Amino acid sequence: MELFHRILKTAVEGGASDVHLKIGGPVIFRINRELIAVDSPFPTQEWMNKIVDAVSPPHLKKRLDEEREIDFSYFVPGIGRFRTNLFQQRSQWCLAMRYVKTSVPSFDELGLLQQIKQIAESPRGIVLLAGSTGCGKSTTLAAMIEHINSNFKKHIITLEDPVEYAFEDNQSVVEQREIGLDTLSYHHALKHVLRQDPDIIMIGEMRDSTSFAAAMSAADTGHLVLSTLHTTTAALSVTRILDFFQADEREQIRRQLAGCLRGVVCQRMVNTVAGKLTPALEIMLNTPLVKKLIEENRLDKLSSAIETGSDDGMLSFNQSLFNLVKAGKVTEKEALAKASNPQGLEMNFKGIFLDEGRRIIS
Numbered sequence: 001m002e003l004f005h006r007i008l009k010t011a012v013e014g015g016a017s018d019v020h021l022k023i024g025g026p027v028i029f030r031i032n033r034e035l036i037a038v039d040s041p042f043p044t045q046e047w048m049n050k051i052v053d054a055v056s057p058p059h060l061k062k063r064l065d066e067e068r069e070i071d072f073s074y075f076v077p078g079i080g081r082f083r084t085n086l087f088q089q090r091s092q093w094c095l096a097m098r099y100v101k102t103s104v105p106s107f108d109e110l111g112l113l114q115q116i117k118q119i120a121e122s123p124r125g126i127v128l129l130a131g132s133t134g135c136g137k138s139t140t141l142a143a144m145i146e147h148i149n150s151n152f153k154k155h156i157i158t159l160e161d162p163v164e165y166a167f168e169d170n171q172s173v174v175e176q177r178e179i180g181l182d183t184l185s186y187h188h189a190l191k192h193v194l195r196q197d198p199d200i201i202m203i204g205e206m207r208d209s210t211s212f213a214a215a216m217s218a219a220d221t222g223h224l225v226l227s228t229l230h231t232t233t234a235a236l237s238v239t240r241i242l243d244f245f246q247a248d249e250r251e252q253i254r255r256q257l258a259g260c261l262r263g264v265v266c267q268r269m270v271n272t273v274a275g276k277l278t279p280a281l282e283i284m285l286n287t288p289l290v291k292k293l294i295e296e297n298r299l300d301k302l303s304s305a306i307e308t309g310s311d312d313g314m315l316s317f318n319q320s321l322f323n324l325v326k327a328g329k330v331t332e333k334e335a336l337a338k339a340s341n342p343q344g345l346e347m348n349f350k351g352i353f354l355d356e357g358r359r360i361i362s
Contacts, residue, residue, distance in 0.1 A: 004051050007040060009079050012099055017134075019082070021095040023048050032275065033134075048093045052086060055095075059181055073100075073162035073178070083164055100164045104146040105139060111278040112140060115285075115313045116265060120144035120226075121152075125262030125286070126219045128206070130231045135267045136279055137228040138164055138204075144226060145202060149174055158202040159189045179204075190214035194221070203227040209244040216253075219260035233317070233340060234264040234284035235302035238294060258294040261286045268317065270338050272329050280324060280338060282306065283315040318345045325349070 007027055011019045016029035023045050026037035043051075060070045069087035074097065076082075082097040107117055119127055127144075129137040142165040148154055149172040156172050161179035168174075175196075176182075183189040186203065187210050193201055194217075206212050206227045215225045231237045241257060242250045266282040284290060284306050293301050307316045321335040322345060332349055339345040347354070 001051070001054055003041070003047075004054075005076055005079065007038075008076060008082065008097070010038070012080055017099060019095070019097040019099070021048065021051075021097075022089070023092045023094075032271070032277065033269070045092065048095075051095070052093050055084065056086065057181070063180075071162055072180075073164065081164070081166070083162060102166070104142045104165050104167070107143055107147065110136070110140060110143055112143065113281060113283075113315070115283050115315070116140070116144065116281070117147060118313070119263050119265065119283075119285075120147050122224055122262045124219060124222045124224050125260050126215055126225045126227070126257075127262045128237055128264045129226070129228045130234060130237045130264055130266040131228075131268060132230065132232060135269050137267060140265070140267065140279070141202065141226060141228060142167075145174070145200075148172060148200060154199040155197055156200045156202065157193055157196055157198040158204070159183070159186060159193070160202075160204040161186070186211050187214075194218060194223075198223060200224045200226065205229070206241070206244075209246075209249075212241055212244055213253075216256055216260050220256070224262075229264075231266065233303070234266040234282045235299070235306060237264045237266070237284075238299055238302065254297060255295055258286075258291045261291075261294070266317075268338050270321070270324065270330050271334050273331060274329075278324065278329060280317055280320045280330075280335075281315060282317045282320065282340075283313065285309070285312055285314055287312045287314070316340070318348065321345060322348050 008019065011029050014029060014031065016031050018030035020028040021043050023043050026042060027040040029036050029038055055074050056064055057072050060072055064070050071085050074082045074084045080102055081100045083100055085096045087094055129141050131137050145156060145167060149167055149170045152171055154172040156174045158176045160176060163176050163178045177189055179186060190211060201218055201223055203211060203215060206229050215227060219225050229237055229240060231240045242254060245253050263285045267279045269277045270280050272278050287309060289305050293305060306314045317340045321339055324330040325332055325335050336342045336345055
């Protein structure tokens with residue numbers, strides 16, 4: 001374990017976000033989104049078997065034997081906490097470990113906008129953090145929870161698989177429940193959570209119709225529900241949610257969602273001129289127009305509503321990237337590579353702005 005912990009310590013000190021261990025291959029760190037092989041002995045099967053036995057939580061070992069992969073949180077005193085996935089390839093163990101910073105970053109440290117703070121302060125409804133894997137959804141969600149914890153007297157219950165950031169009670173009371181350790185499943189936890197007197201419920205990830213139906217039920221009864229979703233744009237999040245349900249259920253779910261949705265924040269990480277990462281944000285708020293479009297099943301018009309909703313606090317990816325370039329934080333080349341509509345963004349850089357959104361909506 002000494003070598004293993006030394007590898008993890010080196011990763012943290014070197015600014016790595018992820019560590020990959022594979023039998024017979026080099027130890028790999030991901031630094032600034034690039035994979036880098038480090039100078040370390042190659043993991044052997046005997047060594048890896050010892051590591052797997054040592055790091056696997058006792059309550060998950062039966063599942064590991066049956067399913068051959070598990071997710072869990074691994075903490076090393078003096079080094080830090082790692083969100084860990086243990087799996088097999090070619091009948092050999094592999095470890096993918098993401099370093100989770102112990103202190104929750106602030107909104108300013110993350111480069112988040114004022115609108116995100118306002119969304120976090122919503123009294124009720126569903127707030128979704130969307131984006132692809134590794135785009136910082138969990139970190140932004142943690143920043144929102146910590147903002148509430150620092151400024152409001154609320155009872156916050158989190159359901160996570162696994163627990164990533166550890167919150168200390170401040171103004172709020174925060175209780176964190178890990179799936180498989182503190183409760184059997186998301187379904188089981190959501191079944192009982194409303195009896196635990198929460199003001200705010202944080203669900204680590206929306207995975208199926210059961211979890212989302214429970215979230216809507218909680219939002220309908222006056223709770224604030226925060227969660228994450230795997231989609232590439234804010235507008236597509238509504239379609240993704242409806243895909244959880246059977247065709248004959250979608251009409252009712254869509255109308256219910258129109259009433260309880262508070263907003264969707266979608267993130268993409270972009271490289272800055274300083275060699276770091278910053279989020280480009282797309283923000284969709286449930287304004288009267290957005291609510292009407294969802295109710296009337298005109299979901300293809302949501303992107304246009306976002307583009308024309310800047311007065312309400314909404315923001316498209318192109319607008320976010322344009323602002324980052326104008327602020328000198330991101331190059332035009334990087335912005336165009338991450339844009340939803342590169343041609344439109346390129347026209348913006350040349351001073352050409354088309355008001356297509358308003359025409360399409362009308």
